[in-house]
Amino acid sequence: MWSSKRKTADDGFPGGFSAQRIQSSAANAVADLAPADIVAYFRDHPETAEALLHESQDKRFTPSSFIQEANSGFEVGWFTRKAEHECVRTFATLADAATDYLLFSLGKGRWTPLNPDHPS
Numbered sequence: 001m002w003s004s005k006r007k008t009a010d011d012g013f014p015g016g017f018s019a020q021r022i023q024s025s026a027a028n029a030v031a032d033l034a035p036a037d038i039v040a041y042f043r044d045h046p047e048t049a050e051a052l053l054h055e056s057q058d059k060r061f062t063p064s065s066f067i068q069e070a071n072s073g074f075e076v077g078w079f080t081r082k083a084e085h086e087c088v089r090t091f092a093t094l095a096d097a098a099t100d101y102l103l104f105s106l107g108k109g110r111w112t113p114l115n116p117d118h119p120s
Helices: 023-029 036-046 044-055 094-105
Strands: 064-070 073-079 085-091
Touching: 023 036, 023 044, 023 064, 023 085, 023 094, 036 044, 036 094, 044 064, 044 094, 073 094
Parallel strands: none
Antiparallel strands: 064 073, 073 085
């Protein structure tokens, strides 16, 4: 069940945020685990993290959450109706980015690696 509390920029969410649908059944199956367990799952099952990356690339509507490759890592954030990126966070590994994307998309929070300088 989704929280009725309005998401705010202080929580890492843009104004007017609404939870997004995740099509990957494997990702949905781990969505209620603790974030550290989700990132561990994505490390052990990179194909599921890749599926989320491809799912995001196939979105045809705005506003929406996104995950994309950027420079030497990955970005996760919100793509606005005005074609702008908001609430963007950068991650060194796909497992960390996929965890943030899953949590963010479902309105469950944001992932912060335990040591951002050294991937979890």
